[in-house]
Amino acid sequence: MDTMSRSTTAPTAPWGRVRRSRYLADRALKAICILFTCLGVFVLGWILLMLLYQGISALRPEVFTNTTPGPMTQGGGIANAIAGSFILTFLGIVVATPVGVLAGTYLAEYGRGSKLAEVIRFVNDILLAAPSILIGLFVYTLMVQPMGGYSGWAGGVALAIIAVPVIVRTTEDMLRIVPGSLREAGAALGAPMSKVITKITWRAARAGMITGILLATARIAGETAPLLFTALNNNFWFRADLMGGVANLPVMIYQYALSPYQNWRELAWAGALVITLTILALSIVARLLFRKDVAR
Template sequence: MAASPQDVPVWGRVRRSRHVADRGLKIICTLFTILGATVLGWILLMLLVEGIGGLSPAVFTETTPGPGSQGGGIANAIVGSLILTVLGIVVATPVGVLAGTYLAEYGKSSKLAEVIRFVNDILLAAPSILIGLFVYTLMVQPMGGYSGWAGGVALAIIAVPVIVRTTEDMLRLVPGSLREAGTALGAPMSTVIMKISWRAARAGMVTGVLLATARIAGETAPLLFTALNNNFWFSPTLMGGVSNLPVMIYQFALSPYENWRELAWAGALLITVAILALSVVARLLFKKETAR
C-alpha cells in the first residue's frame, strides 16, 4: 500500500541535492561561527591576561610617566577620558533627543524629515577620522591649539546620530492612542510629547544615550586631531592637550618602553570593561522597554 503524501517526511519530498546543499551551508555557517567566537575569545583572553598583569594601585593614583621613566599610572588619562566623554554626551543628548523627537512627532514623512534621516545615516557610517579632521579645521586651527572642547565636540558629532536614531525608533513604538488621549484632554502637542511620549519611551531613550556613550568611549582618531594627549593633569580651561585613554593606549602600545606597554594593556582593559558594562545596562533597559 503506497504511503500518502502526508505520511512522507518533509525531507523525503525534497530533492537530495537540495538536502545536501542545506546541510553543507549549515556546516559552513557553524564553522565560521566557531571561528569568529574563537578569535573573539582569544582577543578577550589575551586582554584579560595582559591587562590584569598591568593593573596596580599606582595605575589609578599616578600620572602617565615620561619617556624612560619607571612606574607611573594612568590616573590623568582616566579622568581626562571621563571629562571628554561626559562633555560629548552633554552636548549630543539634547541635540539628538530633540532631533529624534522632531522626526517621530512632527516631521514624520515630510521632505525635510527624509533629508534629516539621510544625513543622519551618513553620519552613522562616516569614518571618525573625518570628523576629527572637520573639528580640527573648525575649532583647533582658529583657537590656535588642541583643547578638550574640540575633543568633546568631535565626540558629540559621533554620538548624535546614535541618539537620533534610537529616540525616533523608541517614540514610534509609543501607541498613538496615548497621544490621542492627551490631545482629547486639551493638552498641546508639546505637553503630550513631554508628559506622555517621552515618559513612555524613557527607558529606550536612555538606552540610546548609553549606547552613544559606549560608542564614543573608545574613539581614538578624532581625539588625535582635537584633544591630542599629554602626561600631566588637564588645565581647568581644557586648553592644550588633554590626556585620555584611547590616545594614551595608541601611543604607549607602540613605544619601546616596557612599563608604557603594560599601562597600555591596563588602559585597554579598563575601556573594555566600561564599554561592556554600558552595553549590558543598555540591553537590560531596552529589553525592559520592549517587554512593556
C-alpha cells in the same frame, strides 16, 4: 475507511518532498554558517582572554593614582588619562543628548514623511557610517586651528558629532514604537502636542531613549582617531579651561602600545582593560534597560 486512515496518519517529513541536491545544499550552507560563527566567536574570545591576561597582570594600585610617565621613566599610572577620558566623554554626551533627542523627536512626531525628515534621515545615515578620522579633521579645521591649539572642548565636540546620529536613530525608533492610542488619549484631553510628547511619549519610551544614550556613550568612549586631531594627549592633569592637550585613554593606549618602553606597554594593556570593561558595563546596562522597556 482506508482513505480516512491514510489522511489521519502523520504527514510526510518536509525534507521528504525536497530533491536531494537542495537538501545537501541547505546542509552545506548551515555547516558553513556555523563554522564561520564559531570562528568569529573564537577570535573574539581569544582577543578578550589575551586582554584579560595582559591587562590584569599590569594592574596595580599606583596605576589608578599616578599620572602617565614620560620617556625613560619607571612606574607611573593612568589616573590623568582616566579623568581626561571621563571629561571628554561627558562633554560629548552632554552636547549630543539634547541635539539627538530633539532631532529624533522631530523625525518621529512632527516630521514623519516630510521631505525635510527624509533629508535629515539621509544625513544622519551618512554620519553613522562616516569614518571618525574625518570628523576629527573637520573639528580640527573648525576649532583647533582658529583657537590656536588642541583643547578638550574640541575633543568633546568631535565625540558629540559621533554620538548624535546614534541617539537620533534610537530616539526615533523608540518613539515610533509608542502606540498611537496614547497620543490620541492625550489629545482628547485637550493637551497640546508638546505636552503629549513630553508627558506621554517620552515617558513611554524613556528606557529605550536612555538605552540609546548609553550606547552612544559606549560608542564614543573608545574613539581614538578624532581625539588625535582635537584633544591629543599629555602626561599631566588637564587644565581647568581644558586648553592644551588633554590626557585620555584611547590616545594613551595608541601611543604607549607602539612605544619601546616596557612600562608604557604595560600601562597600555591596563588602559585597554579599563576602557573595555567600562564599555562592556555600559552595553550590559543598556541591554537590560531595553529588555525592561520591551517587557512593559
